[in-house]
Structure formats: C-alpha cells, structure tokens
Amino acid sequence: MLAVPVSLRFIVTIDGPAGTGKSTVAHWLAKRLGLEFLDTGAMYRAAALSALERGIDPADGECVAQLVRELDLAFDWTSDPPELFADGRPVGERIRTPEVTRAVSLVASNPTVRAEMVRAQRGIASRHPRLVTEGRDQGSVVFPDADVRIYLDARPEVRARRRVEQLSLKGIVTNEAEVLAQILERDRIDSTRRDGPLVCPRGADVVDTSDLEVGAVIDRLAELVRARAGDALAASASSRGVRGADGGAAAP
Ligand code: DC
Numbered sequence: 080m081l082a083v084p085v086s087l088r089f090i091v092t093i094d095g096p097a098g099t100g101k102s103t104v105a106h107w108l109a110k111r112l113g114l115e116f117l118d119t120g121a122m123y124r125a126a127a128l129s130a131l132e133r134g135i136d137p138a139d140g141e142c143v144a145q146l147v148r149e150l151d152l153a154f155d156w157t158s159d160p161p162e163l164f165a166d167g168r169p170v171g172e173r174i175r176t177p178e179v180t181r182a183v184s185l186v187a188s189n190p191t192v193r194a195e196m197v198r199a200q201r202g203i204a205s206r207h208p209r210l211v212t213e214g215r216d217q218g219s220v221v222f223p224d225a226d227v228r229i230y231l232d233a234r235p236e237v238r239a240r241r242r243v244e245q246l247s248l249k250g251i252v253t254n255e256a257e258v259l260a261q262i263l264e265r266d267r268i269d270s271t272r273r274d275g276p277l278v279c280p281r282g283a284d285v286v287d288t289s290d291l292e293v294g295a296v297i298d299r300l301a302e303l304v305r306a307r308a309g310d311a312l313a314a315s316a317s318s319r320g321v322r323g324a325d326g327g328a329a330a331p
Pocket of ligand 1: 097
C-alpha cells in the first residue's frame with residue numbers, strides 16, 4: 080500500500096481509562112475539527128462478542144487468537160459515527176452488554192489480539208489519515224508519532240457514576256459500588272498487561288474531566304489541538320480539499 084504523504088495525515092489520539100468520556104468527546108472533537116473518528120474499544124469489544132457468540136472462553140488464549148486472526152472487522156465510514164461490522168454483521172449495541180464488558184479486558188490482554196488490532200488500526204489510518212482515534216494505547220503504541228496526543232482522566236468515583244447513568248439510560252439498573260469495583264478491576268487489568276498497557280503516552284497533554292461537562296472538555300481539546308498543531312491541521316485540510324478546523328474556510 081502507498082504511504083500517505085505526511086502533509087495529508089493528521090492524527091489526534093485520545094487515551095485513558097473507562098468512564099472518562101473518551102468516545103463521546105473523541106466523536107464530537109472529530110466533527111468539530113473535520114476529522115474522522117475511530118473507536119478502537121469497539122474493535123476489542125467486537126472480538127469479545129464474537130468469542131462469546133461462538134462459545135469460546137475469553138480466557139482461552141489460543142482459541143481467541145485464532146478467532147481474531149480470521150475475524151473480518153470493517154467500519155462503514157458513511158455512517159456517523161462509523162458503524163462496525165464483524166464478519167459482515169453490524170455489531171450495534173451487542174458490544175455494550177455487561178457480558179461483553181466483563182469479557183473484553185481478558186480478550187484485550189491477549190498479545191495476538193493486540194497485534195492484530197494494532198495492524199488493523201494502522202491500516203485504517205492509511206486509508207483514513209485524518210483521524211481522531213481513541214483507546215488505551217493509541218498515543219503510546221499505535222500512533223506514537225501522532226500530531227496531538229491526549230490523555231483523559233477522571234476520579235474513579237466520577238467514572239463509576241457516569242457509567243451507572245449511561246447504563247440507566249439504556250434501562251439497565253446497576254449498583255454504583257459494584258460498578259466502581261468493576262472499573263477499578265478493569266483499570267488494573269488494562270494497566271498491568273504486558274502488551275500495550277494503559278499508560279499516559281510520552282508528551283501527551285493530560286486533561287482531567289472529573290469536574291467538566293462534555294461540552295467543556297470538547298472546547299478544551301479543540302483549543303489544545305489548535306495550539307499544538309493548528310498549522311498542520313490546516314495544511315492537512317487544505318491538501319485534502321476539505322473544510323478546516325471548526326468548519327473554517329474551505330481550502331483554496
Ligand atoms: O473503551 P472501551 O470501554 O470500549 O474499551 C473496551 C475494552 O477494550 C477495555 O477493556 C480496554 C480495551 N481496549 C484496549 O485494550 N485498547 C484499546 N485501544 C481500546 C480498548
């Protein structure tokens with residue numbers, strides 16, 4: 080595959096633990112800046128869902144690895160946010176169930192799964208080089224040379240409360256103390272695994288979202304991207320002939 084000229088590429092990575100609002104913020108930041116949005120957590124969740132649907136034990140490293148080698152994951156980039164398909168079937172909300180959430184940390188700690196996902200995500204970036212991508216290892220492992228690297232954080236109690244609210248909107252009633260325990264356990268697994276552990280990437284800007292509304296976080300990140308790499312963003316937009324950041328002037 081041809082390498083994308085550097086001037087066309089503009090990548091913002093957003094990493095951080097569960098419940099910091101990464102997906103929502105990354106999606107809206109991408110829209111604000113005229114970039115595409117990649118939810119890499121959805122890819123790991125789709126792998127976990129596929130394992131569960133085939134009756135594979137998420138702890139069975141060999142079987143999960145084989146499954147992921149053969150799994151066809153593809154986004155439909157015409158929908159907003161891009162819709163994920165696994166072996167031709169839309170995964171939809173099936174990747175957000177408590178069962179998948181319980182299984183996914185284990186699946187995501189499988190080194191073969193991680194290697195396949197990293198390869199797939201770099202492939203996506205070569206076809207969609209103007210990207211806000213969010214996950215746990217985007218700025219540390221997958222795109223360490225990203226134009227802007229952001230690490231979102233929030234206090235665990237705040238993250239648990241947000242998760243409870245999200246689930247209750249879907250009609251799922253949960254206990255906040257249990258959700259907090261699950262979040263802390265997920266943090267532990269995500270940050271202690273050998274491959275691609277959750278870390279604050281080198282040179283990343285850290286934003287604590289505990290006391291900020293989503294809109295304020297998006298404003299903060301948009302400012303940060305402009306301050307760090309506004310010229311590169313504008314150059315990338317104009318070389319693609321697309322509208323620039325904040326719906327600014329179209330390329331000449
Ligand atoms: O962000 P999320 O809750 O949808 O992520 C689901 C799981 O996938 C979570 O346990 C962490 C893992 N993950 C990962 O290990 N690396 C990524 N780049 C994205 C997610």
